[in-house]
Structure formats: C-alpha cells, structure tokens
Amino acid sequence: MKDLRHHFEAPLRTTAFHERIAAANVLNEWAPWAGYTTATVLEDAETEYTAIRNTASLYDLCPMIKYRITGSGAVDYLNRLTLRDVSRLPVDAVHYTAWCDDQGKLLDDGTLFRLGETEFLLCCQERHLPWLADSAIGFDVSIRDATDEIAGLSLQGPCTAAVLTEAGFDVSALKPFRIARYPFQGSTLTISRTGFTGDLGYELWIEPGLALPLWDRLMEAGSYCGIRTVGSTALNLARIEAGFITTNADFVPADQAVREDRVRSPYEMALDWMIDFGKGHFNGRRALLKERDTQSGEWAFVALDIEGNVAADHAILYDGRDREIGQVTSAAWSPVTKSSIALAHMRRPYDTKAKGGIWAEIYALRELHYVKLMMKAEIVARPFFAPPRRRATPPGRF
Amino acid sequence: MQSFDAIVIGGGTNGMACATRLTKGGKRVLLLDAADRPGGAAIGGDGASGASQMPLAHLLMMLDPRVHAGMDLDQHGFSYAATDLATTALSATGDHLVLEGPAGASLSGSLSDTDRDAWATLRKRLLTYAEALVPFRALTPPRIARKAGNDMLGLAKIGLGLRRLGRDEFREFLRLFLINVADVLEDDLTDERLRGVLAFDAVLGSWLGPRSPNSLLVYLNRLAGEAAGTRAALALPKGGMGTVADAMARSAAASGVTLQSGARVERILIEDDRATGVVLTTGETYRAPTIVSAAGPKQTLLELVGARHLDTGFVRHTRNIRSRGGAAKLHIALTARPDFRGADLATRLVIAPDINAVETAFNATKYGEVPERPVMEIVIPTAHEGAGADDPHLLSAIVQFAPHDPRDGLDKARKQMLANTLGVLEDHAPGIGGLISESELLMPQDIEARYGMAGGNWHHGELSVEQMLFLRPFADVAQYSTPIAGLWLASAGSHPGGGISGAAGWNAAERILSRVAA
Incomplete structure (x- = not known):
C-alpha cells in the first residue's frame, strides 16, 4: 500500500477519466471536488451547456461520494437513516432521498440505488461515514466507502439514448430511475437513467480500469451529434434550470453549519414530500413530527423568476417595505427559459405574503463599478425547465 | 391479568424507591427484578452468612431522607447499628489518625x-x-x-x-x-x-x-x-446492609407495589413510538402506559430499547456515557479478630498513606495494570455486632483502583489485585493472612456481571462534572424522561447518582407524577 504519510504531496487526486479530460481542457480550468481535481470549463461554458440541452454531454462523476451498503438489515437500516420508505424501492431502481440528524435538520441529500435485495449504493455530495457507521449500530449491515471503486460518468442530453445505442448499449426500454446492466469488455457496465440536468440522460458506472475504453467508445459513438465533454459550470446552469439543489450551495449540512439559523429541515427545503412517517422510526422523526404539527418551520425554499438579465447570485430579498425576507442561494440567466432564475430561502410567512412584492437586491459589476439593481421577483413553480423528453420511454431519437 | 399504571424495571434501591413513590402517588405499580430477591447492591446476608454473601455496599451515607421517611423504613425493620462512624487513617507504624464525627x-x-x-x-x-x-x-x-x-x-x-x-x-x-x-x-x-x-x-x-x-x-x-x-456522616445499618434492602422491599410491598423477583426484562416494547410494556426473558409480556427503568441508562437504551428506535446522535451520546469502574470489592472471612496495630475496628479503616499513594494507585489503571499498592476502605461489620476476639469476623473493603480494562486479562488481574491487596493488608495488620478462611475479590467486571452496573461503576455511569446534574447521564435525558414517550429513567445513572440512596428513583417518580396525567 502507498505510504499515506505522503498524501500532502498530491493534495488533489485525479479521476479515472482525467487523462481524457485533461487533453480536452484547453482552458486548463480546474477546481477541487471531494479531494479530486475536476474541470470547471473545458473550452466554453455556453457551448458545453448547449451540448447538454441539444445534443449529448459527458461529465465526470467519479468524485461523487458513494457508499456501498449491504446486509440482511440494509432495508431496515436505510429506513432508519433516510426519510423515504426504502422497502418500496424495487431492485434495480433508484430514488432521490435525504437524511437528517436528531433535530430533523438535513445532513445531505442523494440518490439511493438498489442493486439487489440487500445491496444498495448511496451517492451524495458530502462524506458521512462516521454518521452512517454509528447509524448501523443494532443493524446487520456493512457499509463501505466505494467512491474509488466505481468510475461514474454522466451522459446527458436529448441524443444520449441514441449515442448509447450507437455504442452498443440498447437503453430504449430503460425507464427513468431504473437500472440496467450491459457486458463491456469482460466486465459489467451499469447504466441508470438518472442525472442532474432535468433532461434525458444516463449515469454510467464502470470499474475504474475500464473507464478510458468506455469514454472512448462513447465519444466515438457520439461524434455524429457533436458529443462534448462538459465542466461543472455548464452542469450547474443545467441543474438550476432543473430546480435541483446542491448540498453546501443551497443548504448547509447540519453537521457542518456553525451558525444556529443555517440548518434546514426537509420542510424548509421543500423536501417534506419525502418524509414517510408511517414506516417506523427514522432519524429526526420525532423532531419532524413536531415541526409538522406545530408548523414551526421558519423557512421556505422557493423558485424565483426575476426581472432583468443579471444573475441574482446571493441576492438579499426584500419585501416592498425594505424588510429582509430571504436569500438567493443559486441563480442564473437561463438560456432555455430566457429568464433570470433563482433558488432562494425565504423566511415564512413572506413566501406567501410579502407586502409590496418580492425584490432582489442585485449588484451588477459593470467595468469595475457595482451597480445596484432592485429587481422584482416572482415565485414560480420548480423546475423551471422540464421537457417531456426527459421521461419519455422509449426515448425519442434526436 | 392485573393491569398496571406503571412498570418499574430493576428492584435495587432506586427501583424500589421509585415504585413506592409512584404507588403513594396513586399508581398501580409492577416492580420487576432480575435477581431472586430485591435490593441490588444492598442485598446481603447477615453477619453469619460468610464472605460470599456480603453486600456490594457496606456503608450508608447517601440514604435520601425523603426515601427514609417516605418509605417508613424504620417501621419496616431498618435501624442503625452505628451512626456517625469515625474513620481511622491507618498508619503502617501504628501512628493512626482518627477522624471523629461527620467528615x-x-x-x-x-x-x-x-x-x-x-x-x-x-x-x-x-x-x-x-x-x-x-x-x-x-x-x-x-x-x-x-x-x-x-x-x-x-x-x-x-x-x-x-x-x-x-x-x-x-x-x-x-x-x-x-x-x-x-x-x-x-x-x-x-x-x-x-x-x-x-x-x-x-x-x-x-x-x-x-x-x-x-x-x-x-x-x-x-x-x-x-x-x-x-x-456527611457515615452509618452502618443494624443486621447488615441487607436489612436496608429488606426494609425497602417490605415497605414497597406494604404500600401496594406488586413485586416480582426472578423476572429479567429482555426488552421494552415500543409500539408507535411509545413504550407500552416489557417482555421478559421467559417470553412473558406485561403492559403499562408508563415504563420506568432503574437499570442503567446504557443498558436501558441500547439493550432494552435498542438503537433502531433512537436517533443516531442520541445513540452516540448513550454509547459515550463514561462508565469505567475503578473500585474492586474485597470480602474476607476471618477466623479471629484482626489487629490493625491497635486501631479501633468499629471505625472505618482507610489505608491511603498520602495523596501520591492514591494517585499512584490510579495511574496503574490507566494502563490496564493492577496497582502494586492499592488503597482501600475497610469495614468490619462483625466488630459492631459484638463478636469476640476469637470469634469469626468478616472484613469488607473497597479497593482502588482496579483496571477497568485489564491488559493481561481479567483472571490474572483479579489474582494480582487480590495478592497486592492482601500484601497491603498484611503490612497494616500483621498476621491477618493467617486468619483468612475465605476470600472473594470482585473486579469491576464481576460487579458489572453480578449487579448489571455498566463497567462495574456503582453510579451506573461515572460521577464527574461532565456527567453531573443536567448533564447526567447526558443532556437529552437529564430530566428522567426519554425521547420515547412513556419511557423514563430512574437509575443511579441519572441525577444525583449512586450510593445506597434511592434519590434518583425518588426524583424520577416525582417527575413522572408531575408530568403524567393521572
């Protein structure tokens, strides 16, 4: 084994796809993600975004934290850990879920893959091994950080089903949130119809040793439609349009928050639809029941459509009487909806009754000078963009 | 089947105090005890029954006056053999120092x-x-x-x-x-x-x-x-510590508590996030809307309730309750009266020559070792009951510090601890070794096994500032209630801690009576 004492010599590790991404990264723009170096933009963020929405895109998912959870008590364990009822999740299916601490405040959200009756993969943004391990006390279950064992690749865009078919993987029958397996060079390629773009798309899971051959196969198969490697900037724009939240961008995990009022419950992040009070005890259940019954949640999580075309990143929200009523967490000028969109925390009850409307205080940097804009905002439905093609089965050929 | 308002798990002093107080508050109470007779650490034979029958506790100094009066212990056979016991700080040269009166x-x-x-x-x-x-x-x-x-x-x-x-x-x-x-x-x-x-x-x-x-x-x-x-006085009950247990049991029964001995609770029934009853190891089930556990908090929450009914952070707190026992208990039967260089045997004898002797004895346990020169408190109950110089005597000693996690295994450590303790005794009472007819040394692990005290700590959790008062056993459950509706804690692991006291059980009962509608 490598001498771990030398870890500081390479503070960021490279992923299984790094060789290909580095070659494509003409801007050489990198950012750390969970201990790995990942591309933010390779050539041009807008072009990359356009690939996501119009053709096909490849995004390196390797740094995403993955926990393999196995054992006869896995279902009971995950039911105690997470908000949703895991016994309802069929084998070879995926659901989006979240988990809370004792106080019913969010620790993280993620996707739970049921790979077998008693075998699961939990994918998320932050690391939680101590919490997962301590939650396992009293359950017949074993938990392993499998982040390094699986290379993940996100293939997103309207042409992706066609690209996969071209590459030899027929996904025409694969429904959203379902998993299928395909032979690939003596190994197994697992494909799930999941993604973070709100578009038609797939996530591919392969052993790291076959990462580059898989990459090459997909690039070749997608060359007809101009498949493109994308960085996190383009992906972030797509995910805001899809109305998805990101941990530590849209909420601070309860175990990381320093300030008392930064923690958020599922009710305060509009994730309360996940909570299944009928399934038995789960972490935070008593606190969440109390929150439900006393309506004690102080925050609401909303989608905003803001006038103008300047992205309202971290804008403070006011009502018509200059009272602070909220904070934007993620914002963008959305090319597909042609509007300035944002996700925001709003202090209740101003999410339903802000006298004089909602106003976003935006600072636009124009040639060294900030210009303060007070822009009218309106609460709209999430997601901002939800094309029917994302759910169509069989997927359309574009 | 008879129906109960409350089930109290554990028939030690706290369990009996709690059950009696609840009964006096108008509740119908079932008290379940795993042993074949109630009393916990106070169970013990009279002076004649030999070393192995001696109780874990050997002095009274914490008995809660509310428990004493509220349980009418004096009416149920309890009285003192000695009150205001003096302490002799033994010297190996016979230059003893006697501390008379309280403290x-x-x-x-x-x-x-x-x-x-x-x-x-x-x-x-x-x-x-x-x-x-x-x-x-x-x-x-x-x-x-x-x-x-x-x-x-x-x-x-x-x-x-x-x-x-x-x-x-x-x-x-x-x-x-x-x-x-x-x-x-x-x-x-x-x-x-x-x-x-x-x-x-x-x-x-x-x-x-x-x-x-x-x-x-x-x-x-x-x-x-x-x-x-x-x-701050020390006292000895007449007829041995066992009489405290017996008086409490009689008082509990007289007040209307239904006591069942030999009933070991295997788990607490949780239905719809409420404690609704208990299941015994025999499979018998008893139900009541209020379940009070006078078993230690760790055992109650992790074993009887089970982690799956609790939140992860709460389980962490529970597992992190520190409960290392550092005290071993020595019981010796002697063929004749020992001589501690003229010390009055009707006093409490302490062998702790100086501060460093105590600290050094503690040091060893940090490394899982048995101290070479343990320090100890000795009580000779037979000296109070009029036994003559040639009559058999019993010696009870709390010996510190025993390793809570012995490096060389329990059996070896126990043997070593006994040998080292007898060595120190011999220095202070020359010839005592020749008088020993029977001896028993309980290591913390033995105490845990026999009395169900986590880690063998007789407070069911270490008594130190970070685990006292509103932090006892930890903040979430410091007020005797638990996150599980209908489940309460009443052991020495809760405020104010252990000793033959009943205070924690009494406090818990008061709290339950004030918080649970009749």
Whole structure:
C-alpha cells in the first residue's frame, strides 16, 4: 500500500477519466471536488451547456461520494437513516432521498440505488461515514466507502439514448430511475437513467480500469451529434434550470453549519414530500413530527423568476417595505427559459405574503463599478425547465 | 391479568424507591427484578452468612431522607447499628489518625496545631459549599429550554443559598468548584495521613485520581449526603446492609407495589413510538402506559430499547456515557479478630498513606495494570455486632483502583489485585493472612456481571462534572424522561447518582407524577 504519510504531496487526486479530460481542457480550468481535481470549463461554458440541452454531454462523476451498503438489515437500516420508505424501492431502481440528524435538520441529500435485495449504493455530495457507521449500530449491515471503486460518468442530453445505442448499449426500454446492466469488455457496465440536468440522460458506472475504453467508445459513438465533454459550470446552469439543489450551495449540512439559523429541515427545503412517517422510526422523526404539527418551520425554499438579465447570485430579498425576507442561494440567466432564475430561502410567512412584492437586491459589476439593481421577483413553480423528453420511454431519437 | 399504571424495571434501591413513590402517588405499580430477591447492591446476608454473601455496599451515607421517611423504613425493620462512624487513617507504624464525627469534625492522634486549625477551616468551608448543593439532589435537573418544567422556586432557593455565601466565599466557591482535590489539600494541610484519607474519600467510587480535575466536586457531593439526620456522616445499618434492602422491599410491598423477583426484562416494547410494556426473558409480556427503568441508562437504551428506535446522535451520546469502574470489592472471612496495630475496628479503616499513594494507585489503571499498592476502605461489620476476639469476623473493603480494562486479562488481574491487596493488608495488620478462611475479590467486571452496573461503576455511569446534574447521564435525558414517550429513567445513572440512596428513583417518580396525567 502507498505510504499515506505522503498524501500532502498530491493534495488533489485525479479521476479515472482525467487523462481524457485533461487533453480536452484547453482552458486548463480546474477546481477541487471531494479531494479530486475536476474541470470547471473545458473550452466554453455556453457551448458545453448547449451540448447538454441539444445534443449529448459527458461529465465526470467519479468524485461523487458513494457508499456501498449491504446486509440482511440494509432495508431496515436505510429506513432508519433516510426519510423515504426504502422497502418500496424495487431492485434495480433508484430514488432521490435525504437524511437528517436528531433535530430533523438535513445532513445531505442523494440518490439511493438498489442493486439487489440487500445491496444498495448511496451517492451524495458530502462524506458521512462516521454518521452512517454509528447509524448501523443494532443493524446487520456493512457499509463501505466505494467512491474509488466505481468510475461514474454522466451522459446527458436529448441524443444520449441514441449515442448509447450507437455504442452498443440498447437503453430504449430503460425507464427513468431504473437500472440496467450491459457486458463491456469482460466486465459489467451499469447504466441508470438518472442525472442532474432535468433532461434525458444516463449515469454510467464502470470499474475504474475500464473507464478510458468506455469514454472512448462513447465519444466515438457520439461524434455524429457533436458529443462534448462538459465542466461543472455548464452542469450547474443545467441543474438550476432543473430546480435541483446542491448540498453546501443551497443548504448547509447540519453537521457542518456553525451558525444556529443555517440548518434546514426537509420542510424548509421543500423536501417534506419525502418524509414517510408511517414506516417506523427514522432519524429526526420525532423532531419532524413536531415541526409538522406545530408548523414551526421558519423557512421556505422557493423558485424565483426575476426581472432583468443579471444573475441574482446571493441576492438579499426584500419585501416592498425594505424588510429582509430571504436569500438567493443559486441563480442564473437561463438560456432555455430566457429568464433570470433563482433558488432562494425565504423566511415564512413572506413566501406567501410579502407586502409590496418580492425584490432582489442585485449588484451588477459593470467595468469595475457595482451597480445596484432592485429587481422584482416572482415565485414560480420548480423546475423551471422540464421537457417531456426527459421521461419519455422509449426515448425519442434526436 | 392485573393491569398496571406503571412498570418499574430493576428492584435495587432506586427501583424500589421509585415504585413506592409512584404507588403513594396513586399508581398501580409492577416492580420487576432480575435477581431472586430485591435490593441490588444492598442485598446481603447477615453477619453469619460468610464472605460470599456480603453486600456490594457496606456503608450508608447517601440514604435520601425523603426515601427514609417516605418509605417508613424504620417501621419496616431498618435501624442503625452505628451512626456517625469515625474513620481511622491507618498508619503502617501504628501512628493512626482518627477522624471523629461527620467528615472529621475532630481529629485525634499526633497532629500539629497548625494542621488542626487548617482542617477546621477547610472542613467548615467544604461543608458550607456542600450544604449549598444539597437541595440540587432532590431536584429534577433544570434545562435551558422552553417548557422544560424547571422548578424555578427550588432553583431560586439554591441561587439564594449560594448568594448567601457572600462575595468572597462565592468567589472561593467558584475557584474550588472544578479544582482537583490534591491541590486544595496540599495548599492547606501538611499531614500526609490526613491528606491521604481526604484524597481517598474524594475519589472513592469514581474514575478519578486526586489530581484529576473536578475531583473536589465529587468530594463535595459526598459531603452533601447524610446518615441518621447528620450531614456527611457515615452509618452502618443494624443486621447488615441487607436489612436496608429488606426494609425497602417490605415497605414497597406494604404500600401496594406488586413485586416480582426472578423476572429479567429482555426488552421494552415500543409500539408507535411509545413504550407500552416489557417482555421478559421467559417470553412473558406485561403492559403499562408508563415504563420506568432503574437499570442503567446504557443498558436501558441500547439493550432494552435498542438503537433502531433512537436517533443516531442520541445513540452516540448513550454509547459515550463514561462508565469505567475503578473500585474492586474485597470480602474476607476471618477466623479471629484482626489487629490493625491497635486501631479501633468499629471505625472505618482507610489505608491511603498520602495523596501520591492514591494517585499512584490510579495511574496503574490507566494502563490496564493492577496497582502494586492499592488503597482501600475497610469495614468490619462483625466488630459492631459484638463478636469476640476469637470469634469469626468478616472484613469488607473497597479497593482502588482496579483496571477497568485489564491488559493481561481479567483472571490474572483479579489474582494480582487480590495478592497486592492482601500484601497491603498484611503490612497494616500483621498476621491477618493467617486468619483468612475465605476470600472473594470482585473486579469491576464481576460487579458489572453480578449487579448489571455498566463497567462495574456503582453510579451506573461515572460521577464527574461532565456527567453531573443536567448533564447526567447526558443532556437529552437529564430530566428522567426519554425521547420515547412513556419511557423514563430512574437509575443511579441519572441525577444525583449512586450510593445506597434511592434519590434518583425518588426524583424520577416525582417527575413522572408531575408530568403524567393521572
């Protein structure tokens, strides 16, 4: 084994796809993600975004934290850990879920893959091994950080089903949130119809040793439609349009928050639809029941459509009487909806009754000078963009 | 089947006190005890029944006056053989120092006048502080939260009591509150025997050495106890400690508690997030809307309830309750009266020659080792019941410190601990080895196995500042209630801790009666 004492010599590790991404990264723009170096933009963020929405895109998912959870008590364990009822999740299916601490405040959200009756993969943004391990006390279950064992690749865009078919993987029958397996060079390629773009798309899971051959196969198969490697900037724009939240961008995990009022419950992040009070005890259940019954949640999580075309990143929200009523967490000028969109925390009850409307205080940097804009905002439905093609089965050929 | 309002798990002193108080409050109570007779650490035979029948506890100093009066113990066969027991700080040369009266009110033996005066001043100060803490013992610990049900009047009285110390004394109180006992003793006193016995008393039953922070507070807690109506006094019950257990059991039965011995609870039934009953190891099920556990908090929450019914953070807190036992218990049957170089055997005998002897004995346990020269407290119950010089005698000793995690295994450690203890005894009572007809040494692990105390710690969780009052056993459950509706804690692991006291059980019952609608 490598001498771990030398870890500081390479503070960021490279992923299984790094060789290909580095070659494509003409801007050489990198950012750390969970201990790995990942591309933010390779050539041009807008072009990359356009690939996501119009053709096909490849995004390196390797740094995403993955926990393999196995054992006869896995279902009971995950039911105690997470908000949703895991016994309802069929084998070879995926659901989006979240988990809370004792106080019913969010620790993280993620996707739970049921790979077998008693075998699961939990994918998320932050690391939680101590919490997962301590939650396992009293359950017949074993938990392993499998982040390094699986290379993940996100293939997103309207042409992706066609690209996969071209590459030899027929996904025409694969429904959203379902998993299928395909032979690939003596190994197994697992494909799930999941993604973070709100578009038609797939996530591919392969052993790291076959990462580059898989990459090459997909690039070749997608060359007809101009498949493109994308960085996190383009992906972030797509995910805001899809109305998805990101941990530590849209909420601070309860175990990381320093300030008392930064923690958020599922009710305060509009994730309360996940909570299944009928399934038995789960972490935070008593606190969440109390929150439900006393309506004690102080925050609401909303989608905003803001006038103008300047992205309202971290804008403070006011009502018509200059009272602070909220904070934007993620914002963008959305090319597909042609509007300035944002996700925001709003202090209740101003999410339903802000006298004089909602106003976003935006600072636009124009040639060294900030210009303060007070822009009218309106609460709209999430997601901002939800094309029917994302759910169509069989997927359309574009 | 008879129906009950409450089931109390564990028939030790706290369980019996709790069950009786609940019954007197109008509840129909079922008390389940795993042993074949109730009493827990107070169970014991009379003087004639040999070493293996001796009770774990051998002195009374914490018996809660509310329990004593409320259970009419005097009407049920309880009386004192000795009150206000003196303490002899044994010297290996026979130059003993005797502390007479509660907490050494007067000292006899060779001692400088300076030390006599210094001790009188220090003793008065410590007793004043202890007195200010007394009301806390009978209180549900307060919590900083809305609707915590704090006894504001009781708290105000305590605040006023502390305020009455005056500015300078209050400042001194704050200085001493978290200090280690060795510093205080070394500041004020010079006599090694006196410092040794006081240092020993401060850390008796705890997992602290005299130089560990907050060891003085644990001593203040000890001084806040009482026996036979006298603060900080030591007493022996007539007929042995077993009579306390028996009197409590009779009182409980007389008040209407249904007592079932030999009933080991396997798990607490949780239905729809409520405790609704208990299942015994025999499979029998009893149901009641209120379940009170006088088993330790760790055992109750992790084994009887089970982690899956609790939140992960809560489980972490529960597992992190520190419960290392540092005290071993020695029981010896002697063929004749031993001679501790002329010491009065009807006193409590302490072998702790100086502060460092106590600290050194503690050091060993940190490394899983048996101390070469353990320190100990000896009680010879037969000396109080009129046995003659040639009659058989019994010797009961609490020996510190025994390793909670012996490096070379339990059996080896037990053997070594017994040998080292007998070696120290022989130095102080030459020839005692030849009088021994039977001996038994209980290591903390043995105590855990026999009495169900986590880690063999007789407080069901270490008594030290971070696990006291509103942090006992930890903040979430400091008010006897648990996150599971209908489930309450009432063991020594809850405030105010252990000793033959009943205070925690009584407090829990008071809290339950005030919070649970009739």
